[in-house]
Amino acid sequence: MGKIAKSLCAVALALVLLCAVPARASAETMDTRTLAMINKPGVVMMYTEYTADMTWYEFTVDEAIL
Secondary structure (H helix, E strand, C coil): CCHHHHHHHHHHHHHHHHHHCCCCCCCCCCCHHHHHHHHCCCCCCCCCCCCCCCCCCCCCCCCCCC
């Protein structure tokens, strides 16, 4: 292996190790109110209305059909 290949392997290994370790392993926990204020979640109400024309056919049963 040449010097360049060894250097690239070392850089790749360093990147893998840095990505594997969490940045803030000792992060403090947040309560739900603080988390909501930071993220600013939104609620959206969607209202839909459907209209349709319907035709209702009335039918009768005669004794001739039976």
